[in-house]
Structures are given as structure tokens and as C-alpha cells.
Amino acid sequence: MKTVKQFLSSIWRALFGDTMRAFGIVSGLLLICLAIAPTKDHFSEWHHYQNGYLSLIHDRGDAISLRRKFQPGIQQIWLPELGVVDRCATCHEGLKEASLADVTMQPLRKHPVIPHPIDRYGCVICHRGQGPATTVQEAHYSERAGDDPVLPARYIESGCGQCHQNELTGTPQLNNGRKMLAQYGCVSCHLIKTPDGITMKSTDVPPSLEHIADKTTREWIYTWIKNPQAYAVSATMPNYKLSDADASDISAYLMSSSTPQAGDVDATVIPLAKNADPSAGPSLYGESFCATCHAVQNDAGNLVGGNVGPELTRIGNKAKPAWLQAWIENPHTYNSATLMPHYRLTPQQVATLTSFLMNKTDSDYGTNVHLTAATPAAVARGKKLVATLGCAACHTINGVNKPDNFAPELSRVGSKPLAQLIFLPGMEHTLPSYIAGKIKQPQAFGPGLKMPQFTLTDEQRDALTTALLALDERSQTMPDKLRVHSVEPTTYEPAGQAGKLMADLNCLSCHRINGHGSDMAPDLSLEGSSVQSQWLDNFLKNPNTLRPALTRRMPRFNLSDADRKTLTDYMMVVYQSPTIDLDKAPPAVNPPAMVEHGRQLYYSRYACQSCHIIDTKVDKGYIGPTLTQVGSRLTPAWIYAWLKNPQELRPGTMEPNQNISDDDARAMTAYLMTLKGSGKQEGKQ
Amino acid sequence: MTRRPVAYAVLLLMVAGIGCRHWSASSSALKPTAAGTAIVLSSGDKQMGATGTVLPSPLVVQVNDDQGTAVTGALVEFQGPAGVRFDPAAVLTDSSGQATTNVRLGTIAGRDLVSATTPGKAHPATVQVAEIALGYQQQLGSILADQFCNRCHDPESSAQRVSNYDNLAVKPHAFSDGGTLNKMSDADLLSVIQHGGPALSRSALMPPYGKTLSPADMQAIIAYIRVVSDPPYSPAGTVYGK
Known part of the structure; x- marks a missing residue:
């Protein structure tokens, strides 16, 4: 101890014993300190x-x-x-x-x-x-x-979504994720207020369960809620991983709370004649274009058909015949908000289609389900479960109100602080991995969590995560002038007698009019300027596809002459374009020289035959509508305006704006108006 | 003093231990039960996806023996450029001799050369496939090409989308036709898109899109044509001498 003390004091004396020496050493130290910053900088x-x-x-x-x-x-x-x-x-x-x-x-x-x-x-x-x-x-x-x-590269499109609330062409993943938030019912439980100030609404409205007992059996409900994807691979309802007892009690409550609906229960099933043609069902299913909206799994296990309506592979296991018959007869009776049109089928056709669909069964589905009769205790427990699980957030259920603020708000989830997150063991401690993990296995994050298990692919999960990450603090707080706003869908509904008819036919389930409706079929907002009324009337009577390369999807609705006239008159008067200049277009009949000039322009300079067919022997173009009868289908003003700029009339259409001069457009319109395509010619082809 | 060599030895052992543990962790825990001599591609090559995303279909390769019959239980390891991930990265072939993996593309747009290797009996066998990672511009181009171009330029026809290729008197070039399109400069491609086929004395069946697509859209389509071209496109730019 003593030696150490001696040693230290000798060092002290050696360094600072002399004033000059001490000054020198302190200055030296100071210089070294000063040099630290530049050195650090140099080696940074x-x-x-x-x-x-x-x-x-x-x-x-x-x-x-x-x-x-x-x-x-x-x-x-x-x-x-x-x-x-x-x-x-x-x-x-x-x-x-x-x-x-x-x-x-x-x-x-x-x-x-x-x-x-x-x-x-x-x-x-x-x-x-x-x-x-x-x-x-x-x-x-x-x-x-x-x-x-x-951010990992795969979520990079979330950056675009902070400012761009509209749909961008170059960000498919973000667009898809945003669509899924509405389509998979996320926004039924979670409140999402977009930076635009719009509260997101679910686009897929699950069926009301108020009259469920008319439609199906308790055994089917039980099997369905145990695993929706076992009934229909394309089902969007998530799997709640319910125990047998829970599923049994919920099914008991849903059946007991259901009230009968007039029209379902009193329908007597029309029996099919014994010698009925077995191919009548499939052909009526095809003729009615059911597959436009409904899918059926084929023998190879692939889904064939659209995804607007529910999958029908095992519909016979689910529906009661009387209900199905009443539904096909007029779906609006059971559900006034359905997207399905009222087909106006004859009773015989309804019976044929019902029996065809009732035969779509899977003998393995729902076997070995033996439920004990519902006791009041089971019903009460079922009601409690329905309320706790939040079934009423998506479905309308008698006796249970739609819950408010059922799940956390997600409007700013993209900036959720890491300190507020609980990670699973082995998970990367970042927000994107938390969101993706939560979507993948929500119930792993703790017992008693209510979020159900969705059946999603990796791609879909990435898309959802991207859309959620875009909802961050910056997107909500940035100056409004920096935002690109979304195009909010309108609530347009056609008015009057024709409006009622169009609601009954659910035209807006496929067509869009004035910003409301779907994109499956052409936008009809300008239909009155575009077509001739005689053609429209004929089309409604017997719809056909205009493009050889497209499968026809428009069903025939068996409309009466009066109904067709109501629809045609309404569309011809109301759906007019404000911009089409009637004076610029040539008249319907023109001098032959002009027609010939138009024909030459059509075939040589603008080479329209690459996509359109006029002479069925020579022309082969597949993509655009066939023009053999265009002169009796379209108005000259529309043809002229279309030739001048197709993109203005139908944004995103394939036909380019070819910068056609006024004279050329007039000549080609004159030529196209001569193509009346008489029935005789059609017969020859 | 005498302890110093011992200390060194302990330190050395520790370092070696850490190194070995690392090494043993990186080597595959899979125990192959058989070995093949050849590896061939089954499906999943030449797919496209945005950078960082999982390709739509898995990559499947098959291990065969001398007679060309499939080998079950052979080890296959997948490797790719930095950033490309495989799930799983090493796998044993299944009962039909196939090894399947999901490919997540890297962050660099362009052609990702991915290889699948099996140790083999005498020497390893490798098969190499190309996957295409699309950056923002190429992806935009692919979407626009689908909307405006592929109906004629893609000869593949499906029930949902019938191709117009066979109906055209003068056949358009598929965008993957590198043999022809690689010889055209970006400016040439731009003028054909912008002003139509006649701009370069080609068929008038190709209409002008200059008034329909923005300049950025047309550049995106060109970027897409370049990335899908087969054989790969290499721009004739400055040659850098060392």
C-alpha cells in the first residue's frame, strides 16, 4: 500500500512538480483532446x-x-x-x-x-x-x-400510400391491400379513417342471419362456423377455431333467434316432372350466366366462376329446397340488399334450377354431426358467445346489437411505437414483422384474443401489411395540399320507374353509372349518347357479346316489352354525354366518295383491322368489338368523338388516341355508319 | 509467467469453439438418405415479381440418377444473389424426387440467377435458372403492357384472354424476343410506341400510343421490355477500360 502511494506521488511530482513542465503537459493534453474530433471524423x-x-x-x-x-x-x-x-x-x-x-x-x-x-x-x-x-x-x-x-423492400409501396390515397397504376400491392381491408371485413371491427377523412366501409356485406332458420339447418351452421373453408375454399369468413361446445351453442342461439320470413316458409316446392331432361339444369345454369358471379369447384379441384356471390360447390348441403326456390324466384324478398338480380324465371325454370343446385352436394360434408337438442342454457351461452366474438360486427343478428369500437382503431397503425408492441419469441422486433405476424397467427399473441384466423396467402398478407403501414402518422398529419385524394364512390341511384327496375335487376352489381357500381361490365354513364335506341331495346331482349374475344356475361332477364321500353327510354334520355358535339359529326347518310375515302383510311392509314372485324372473310382482329353492324348500333356523334379521343370517353380503354384529324374522323364515321349488317348477311356467315 | 501459454491455449480453444459452432450451424441439419447424379428443372423458372416479394409459384427441381429415374431423399441446396431468400434453403427430395422451395426475390431489379445444387455421388450437380425481379418502373411497365400491348404482342392465348397474335397479317414481336428487340435502341422502341409502326417503316397494324401514354409510361414499357428480354439485354453504353 505504501509503495503504491509512493509511486503515485513520485509520478505526480515528475509531471507537475515544475510549473513550466505542468503547463507544457496540460497544453499537450489539450491539443490531443482537440484532435479527437477530426480524427473520429476521419475514421467515421x-x-x-x-x-x-x-x-x-x-x-x-x-x-x-x-x-x-x-x-x-x-x-x-x-x-x-x-x-x-x-x-x-x-x-x-x-x-x-x-x-x-x-x-x-x-x-x-x-x-x-x-x-x-x-x-x-x-x-x-x-x-x-x-x-x-x-x-x-x-x-x-x-x-x-x-x-x-x-422498411423491407417488399413493403415499399406503403410509402406511396402516405400521400396517394387514390389508386395508382404502379402500386398493385398497395391497391390490393386496401381492397382487402374492405373486402375481408377488417373494417367491420377495426375503425379505419383514411387520411382523406373517409371512414372505410366493408365492401363485402355478409348475409343477415335474422331468418337463417329458413335457409339452412343447425347442423350446417355448426359445421360452417367450425371451419368455413371446409365448406367453400373461397370463403372469406375467418376460422374462429371454436370448440365443439361453443359451435353447438352458437348454432343453437342463431336458430332460436331466427324469425320466419314470409315467402320462404310458405313456398311449396314445385316438383320436377319425372321425365325432366337431365341437361336442362346445367344448361339453364349456363344460360343464366350464374358462373359470372358464382364459382363451383370442378373435378380437378379448381374453382370455375366469379367471386361476387358465394361458391356453390356444396350448396345442396346448405340450402333448404323451399328457401332456395324462393331465393331464385326473387332474391330481394329474403335480402333486399343482395347483389343478385331478379331473373324473372318461369316457375318451371325455377324448379329446374333449384333441383340442379340441390344436387350439388358432398356426401362427406357434415357427416357425423349429431347435436343435442338446444336447451335454454345452451341458447343463453350461445348468445353470450355471439356477443363476445363480435359476430354482429359483420352479420345482422336478432337480439345482438352491432358492437361499437370492437377492435383497436387502425388509422395510425403504421406508426405504432415499438414500445407498445408485444412480440412473439423469435420474431424480428420491427413493426412490419409484428403486423404481418398478427395477421398470420393472431391467436398466438396471447390467450383470449378475439381476432380470428384468416386464410390468406403470403402475397395477400404482404399486401395487407403494406396497406396498413401506409396508415401512419405522417399520412394523417401532412398538409392537405400534398395529398392526392381518392375518388370517393358516389351514392348515385337511377330514379323513377326505371330506377326501381334497375334496382330489381341490380344493374349496378356489374355496371358503373355516374361513379357508383362495379367494374365488371361497361360503364353506362354515357350509354344514351353512344347507342341507338332500337339497338338497345334489341340488346336487352337478347344480349350478346360485342367482342369475339370476350365470353358473354350479361344474362337475359326475360323483361316484358313495357319494361324494356321504360329502361331504353330512360337510358337514352338520362345517360347523355355533356361534351359530345353533335354538330361536328357527319350526318348518318353521306356521299359515296366520302364513304370510300373513309374505308381507305380505315384499312390503310389507321389499320383498324388489326383489332376490329368488318369483312368477316378478310378481317381477323379479335380485340375490339365487331363492327359489322356498327352503323345500326352507335350514333355518328359517338363514333366521331370516339375516333377523336377514345380515352376521354372510356379512360384506360386499349384503343389509343391516334391523333386523327377532323376530316379523317368524319370520313371514317361516314364509312362506319354504312355498316348496317343486315340479317341476311349474318345468315351467310 | 508460466501460465501465459496455458492462457493462450484456452483463448485459442474458445475462438475455435465459437468458429466451429458457427460452422456447424450453417451446415445443413438435413441428413440425405440418397444421392443422385443429375439435377433438372421441373417448374418455376422465368417468373416475374416485384423486388422483395415471393414469386407466385414455387421453384421445383428434380434429382435423377444415372438411369434418369428420380431419387428420393437427396439433398438440394438453393443459392442466389445477395438478398434472394429461399424457404427452405435446403431440402430433401420427396417421393417423386422433387425439391420445392419458395423464392423471395432480392432488392435489386433485374435478372436473378438462382442455382439448385445436389452434392451428387462423385461431384455436385447444379442447375441454374433465371427469375426476374421488377423494380417500380418495370412493374409499372408490366401492368401497362398487360393493359395495352400484350393482347397482340403475347402469343400465349388463354380462355380468359384470347391473344390477337395469330390474327395479325404481320406478326408483332413478343417482348421476350431479345434476338430482335435487343438490336433496337431505346429511342427506336420509343418512336415505335409513340408514333406507331410506320415511324420505323414497320407495320401500320401497330398504332401510335404517344397521345395515350405519358412519356414516363412509355419509358416504363421500354424498361419492362428490357428486363424480360431473352437473351438478356445489355445496353451498349460506355466501355470502361481499366
Whole structure:
């Protein structure tokens, strides 16, 4: 101990015993301290990368120009409006150099082409990460509370979704995710208020269960809620992983709370004649274009048909014959909000279709289900379960109200702080992996969690995660002028007598009119300017596809002459374009020289035959509508306006704007108006 | 003093231990029960997907023996460029001799060359396939091509989408036809898209899209044509001498 003390005091004396010496040593220490900062700077990571960049460009052909553009030191982008400060370009030096396209080494790669200049948008707005950080670790991977690690590439489209509330062509994943939020019922439980201020609504309205006992049996309900995908592979209802007892009690409650619906129960099933043609059912199913909306699994296990209505592979296991018959007769009686049209079938046709569908059964489905008779205790327990599980968030159920704020709001889920998240063991501690994990196996996150298990592919999960990540703090708080707003669907409904008829036929289930409806069939907002009334009347009588390459999907609704006239008159008067200039178009009949000139333009200069057919012997174009009868289908004003700019009349249509001069367009309109396609010619073909 | 060599030895052992553990973890835990001599592609090559996403169909390869019959239980390891992930990265062939993996593309747009290797009996056998990762621009191009171009340029016909290719008197070039399209510069392709076939004295059946598509859209379609071209496109740019 003593020796140590002696040793230390001797050192002290040696260093500071003399004033001059002490001064010198202190000055020396000070200098060393001052040198620390520049030295650290010199050995910093970003310096290392900048040197790497300089040696990369050294040997290239355009080294001189690249070196001239190189800026040493910290590079910062500051965008106060967006709250962006980032220094990424300090290390990522080659971001803007087009000539570095062949470099694959990070951090020196050129940025792939995007629509926005980096200087004006920064990096973190799309990629996340800590913008102001100057080390790789801190900028990219920090997991501290409040920090945001760099987003994996597969979710990058969420960056676009912060400003773009509309549908962008280049972001299919984001568009799909947003659609799924509405389609899979996410927004029935979770409140999502988009940055536009719109509260998202579910687009797929699950059936009301108020009259469920008319439609199906308790055994079917039991089997369905145990595993919806076992009944229909395309079912969107999630799997709640219910125990046998829970499923039995819920089915007991749903049956006991159901009230009978007039029309379902009093329908007497029309028996089919014994010698009925067995092919009548399938052919009526085909003729009615049921497959446009409903899918059926074929022998190979593939779904054939649309996904608007429920899958019908095992409909015979589910539906009661009387109900199905009443439904086919007029679906609006049971469910006034259904998308299915009222077909106006004859009683015989209804019976044929009912018996055809009732034969669609799976003998293995729902066997060995033996439920004990429902006791009042079981019914009461079932009601409690229905309320706790939130069934009424999607379905209308007698005796249970639609719950409010059933699940956490997701309007800002894309900025949820890491400190608020509970991760599963082995999971990467980042928000995207949490969201994706929660969608993948919601019930693994703790006992008693109510979110059910959805059947989704990896691709769908990535899409949902992308759409949710776009709902972040920045998207909700940015100045409104920076947002690109979504096109909100209108609530347009056709009016009057024709409106009632169109609601009964559910035209808007397939067609869009004035911003309301679906995209399956052509937009009818301008139909009155486009077609001739005689043609429209004939089309409604006997619809046919206009394009050889498309399968016809429009059913025949067996409309009466009076109904057809009501519809035709309404559409001809109301659905007019305000922009089509009737004076510019040529009249319906024109001098032969002009017609011939139009014909030549059609075949030579504009080569319309590549997509359209006029002379069925020579022309082969498959894509556009056949024009053999175009003169009796379309109005001259529409043809002229279409030739001038098809994109204006139907945005996104394949036919390009060919910049046709007024004279050429008039001549071609004159030619096309001569194509009346008489029935005789048709017969020959 | 005498303890120093012992300390060194302990340190060395520890380092070796860590190294070995690392090594044993990286080597496959799968125990192959058989070995083949050849590996062939079954399905899943030349797929397209956005960067960072999982390809729509899995990559399937088959291991065969000398006689060309499938081998069950042979080890197959998948490898690709940095960023490309496989789930699983190593797998034993199933009863039909096939090894299946899901491919998640890397972050760099372009052609990802992916290889599947089986150790084999004497020497390893490898099959190499190309997958295509689309960046933002190429993906936009692929969507626009689907909307405006592929109905004529893609000879493949399906029930949902009938191709117009066979109906055209002058056949359009498929976008993957690198043999022809690689010889055309970006400017040539742009003028054909913009002004139609006659711009380069080609068929008038190709209409002009310059008034329909924006310049960025047309560039995106060109970027898409370049990325799907087979053989691969390499721009004739500056040649960098060392």
C-alpha cells in the first residue's frame, strides 16, 4: 500500500512538480483532446464509404464528370413540410448517377427509376429509418423506442400510400391491400379513417342471419362456423377455431333467434316432372350466366366462376329446397340488399334450377354431426358467445346489437411505437414483422384474443401489411395540399320507374353509372349518347357479346316489352354525354366518295383491322368489338368523338388516341355508319 | 509467467469453439438418405415479381440418377444473389424426387440467377435458372403492357384472354424476343410506341400510343421490355477500360 502511494506521488511530482513542465503537459493534453474530433471524423463510417465511392468511380470512363458532381462531407435533405431530415446520401453517393446503372454494390448503387426526384422527397419518406443518423447501425436497424428501422423492400409501396390515397397504376400491392381491408371485413371491427377523412366501409356485406332458420339447418351452421373453408375454399369468413361446445351453442342461439320470413316458409316446392331432361339444369345454369358471379369447384379441384356471390360447390348441403326456390324466384324478398338480380324465371325454370343446385352436394360434408337438442342454457351461452366474438360486427343478428369500437382503431397503425408492441419469441422486433405476424397467427399473441384466423396467402398478407403501414402518422398529419385524394364512390341511384327496375335487376352489381357500381361490365354513364335506341331495346331482349374475344356475361332477364321500353327510354334520355358535339359529326347518310375515302383510311392509314372485324372473310382482329353492324348500333356523334379521343370517353380503354384529324374522323364515321349488317348477311356467315 | 501459454491455449480453444459452432450451424441439419447424379428443372423458372416479394409459384427441381429415374431423399441446396431468400434453403427430395422451395426475390431489379445444387455421388450437380425481379418502373411497365400491348404482342392465348397474335397479317414481336428487340435502341422502341409502326417503316397494324401514354409510361414499357428480354439485354453504353 505504501509503495503504491509512493509511486503515485513520485509520478505526480515528475509531471507537475515544475510549473513550466505542468503547463507544457496540460497544453499537450489539450491539443490531443482537440484532435479527437477530426480524427473520429476521419475514421467515421461515412468517410470510409465516400472513399469507397471515389475509388469506384476512379477507373470509370466518366470519372471526371462523376468526380465533379461528387460532394464530400455530410449530405442532408431537409423538407420541413414533410418532417423529413435525412443524411442518407452521405454514404449513398451514387443515388442520382444514371451512369452507375451497372453497380450492384451497396451503398453506392444508383437508385432505380421512380417518379419523384430524391432532392424533393428525401429517402426516409418511403424507406423509413433514422434520417439524421450518420452510422449504418443507427440509420438502418435501430430498435429503440420511437425509432423506425428501414422498411423491407417488399413493403415499399406503403410509402406511396402516405400521400396517394387514390389508386395508382404502379402500386398493385398497395391497391390490393386496401381492397382487402374492405373486402375481408377488417373494417367491420377495426375503425379505419383514411387520411382523406373517409371512414372505410366493408365492401363485402355478409348475409343477415335474422331468418337463417329458413335457409339452412343447425347442423350446417355448426359445421360452417367450425371451419368455413371446409365448406367453400373461397370463403372469406375467418376460422374462429371454436370448440365443439361453443359451435353447438352458437348454432343453437342463431336458430332460436331466427324469425320466419314470409315467402320462404310458405313456398311449396314445385316438383320436377319425372321425365325432366337431365341437361336442362346445367344448361339453364349456363344460360343464366350464374358462373359470372358464382364459382363451383370442378373435378380437378379448381374453382370455375366469379367471386361476387358465394361458391356453390356444396350448396345442396346448405340450402333448404323451399328457401332456395324462393331465393331464385326473387332474391330481394329474403335480402333486399343482395347483389343478385331478379331473373324473372318461369316457375318451371325455377324448379329446374333449384333441383340442379340441390344436387350439388358432398356426401362427406357434415357427416357425423349429431347435436343435442338446444336447451335454454345452451341458447343463453350461445348468445353470450355471439356477443363476445363480435359476430354482429359483420352479420345482422336478432337480439345482438352491432358492437361499437370492437377492435383497436387502425388509422395510425403504421406508426405504432415499438414500445407498445408485444412480440412473439423469435420474431424480428420491427413493426412490419409484428403486423404481418398478427395477421398470420393472431391467436398466438396471447390467450383470449378475439381476432380470428384468416386464410390468406403470403402475397395477400404482404399486401395487407403494406396497406396498413401506409396508415401512419405522417399520412394523417401532412398538409392537405400534398395529398392526392381518392375518388370517393358516389351514392348515385337511377330514379323513377326505371330506377326501381334497375334496382330489381341490380344493374349496378356489374355496371358503373355516374361513379357508383362495379367494374365488371361497361360503364353506362354515357350509354344514351353512344347507342341507338332500337339497338338497345334489341340488346336487352337478347344480349350478346360485342367482342369475339370476350365470353358473354350479361344474362337475359326475360323483361316484358313495357319494361324494356321504360329502361331504353330512360337510358337514352338520362345517360347523355355533356361534351359530345353533335354538330361536328357527319350526318348518318353521306356521299359515296366520302364513304370510300373513309374505308381507305380505315384499312390503310389507321389499320383498324388489326383489332376490329368488318369483312368477316378478310378481317381477323379479335380485340375490339365487331363492327359489322356498327352503323345500326352507335350514333355518328359517338363514333366521331370516339375516333377523336377514345380515352376521354372510356379512360384506360386499349384503343389509343391516334391523333386523327377532323376530316379523317368524319370520313371514317361516314364509312362506319354504312355498316348496317343486315340479317341476311349474318345468315351467310 | 508460466501460465501465459496455458492462457493462450484456452483463448485459442474458445475462438475455435465459437468458429466451429458457427460452422456447424450453417451446415445443413438435413441428413440425405440418397444421392443422385443429375439435377433438372421441373417448374418455376422465368417468373416475374416485384423486388422483395415471393414469386407466385414455387421453384421445383428434380434429382435423377444415372438411369434418369428420380431419387428420393437427396439433398438440394438453393443459392442466389445477395438478398434472394429461399424457404427452405435446403431440402430433401420427396417421393417423386422433387425439391420445392419458395423464392423471395432480392432488392435489386433485374435478372436473378438462382442455382439448385445436389452434392451428387462423385461431384455436385447444379442447375441454374433465371427469375426476374421488377423494380417500380418495370412493374409499372408490366401492368401497362398487360393493359395495352400484350393482347397482340403475347402469343400465349388463354380462355380468359384470347391473344390477337395469330390474327395479325404481320406478326408483332413478343417482348421476350431479345434476338430482335435487343438490336433496337431505346429511342427506336420509343418512336415505335409513340408514333406507331410506320415511324420505323414497320407495320401500320401497330398504332401510335404517344397521345395515350405519358412519356414516363412509355419509358416504363421500354424498361419492362428490357428486363424480360431473352437473351438478356445489355445496353451498349460506355466501355470502361481499366
